[in-house]
Amino acid sequence: MGIQIAPSILSADFADLGAECRRVQGAADWLHVDVMDNHFVPNLTIGLPVVEALLRQVSTPVDCHLMIEDPDRWAPGYAEVGAGSVTFHLEAARAPVRLAREIRRQGARAGVGLKPATPVDAVADLLGEVDMVLIMSVEPGFGGQPFLELAVPKIRRARQLIGDADIWVQVDGGVSEETIERCAEAGADVFVAGSAVYHAADPAAACTALRAAAVRAAPVRVAAAP
Numbered sequence: 001m002g003i004q005i006a007p008s009i010l011s012a013d014f015a016d017l018g019a020e021c022r023r024v025q026g027a028a029d030w031l032h033v034d035v036m037d038n039h040f041v042p043n044l045t046i047g048l049p050v051v052e053a054l055l056r057q058v059s060t061p062v063d064c065h066l067m068i069e070d071p072d073r074w075a076p077g078y079a080e081v082g083a084g085s086v087t088f089h090l091e092a093a094r095a096p097v098r099l100a101r102e103i104r105r106q107g108a109r110a111g112v113g114l115k116p117a118t119p120v121d122a123v124a125d126l127l128g129e130v131d132m133v134l135i136m137s138v139e140p141g142f143g144g145q146p147f148l149e150l151a152v153p154k155i156r157r158a159r160q161l162i163g164d165a166d167i168w169v170q171v172d173g174g175v176s177e178e179t180i181e182r183c184a185e186a187g188a189d190v191f192v193a194g195s196a197v198y199h200a201a202d203p204a205a206a207c208t209a210l211r212a213a214a215v216r217a218a219p220v221r222v223a224a225a226p
């Protein structure tokens, strides 16, 4: 699939979300929507009704990042209303295999997210069930935090475990023109950026600049033999 850019609307103007989403239309592959419940993380954002309303207004596919407790109960609903990708946290899921299967059954890509201190090897046995592994490069909960370098070897390890399988590696937190290259070089292919996009004067141009930097740094992967 190649390099994909997913601006996080967490740094957008929440009072004007439809317009904010349209500012990156054409320049973004996904709109990354951070759902926080004030329990799994110490912050509260938006939930299913707002995601549903956004889906009616925007044509860019929506990537829901659920930083919530009990994703087993809530995550499938996001797939059901039409999110293209739904990511739950491994730390919060009670039955991750069943949950990933349920998200896929509802027609979305299933992602599994890891907080900075969760080892990548914890998802090794789940890889056959998911479409994306999300490596958090900040403690989840807030935009605008500095990038944690410990994410880079984790991205490399995820890519190594994935091998030839068609599973995306997403990095989220502190991604900017300064940090994106080492993430791409390590093997990430989906890049979430909140403040680097929405605090820029031209969010679409910021997406384009991030994409160019990632493409420059990404290793050329040798295609698997037929």
Ligand code: DX5
Binding pocket: 008, 009, 010, 011, 032, 034, 065, 138, 139, 140, 141, 142, 143, 144, 145, 172, 173, 174, 175, 192, 193, 194, 195, 196
């Ligand atoms: C943090 C969220 C991120 C956040 C990233 O918990 O998951 O998606 O919006 O924001 P920046 O890019 O500013 O670190």
Ligand code: ZN
Binding pocket: 008, 032, 033, 034, 065, 172, 192
């Ligand atoms: Zn996120």
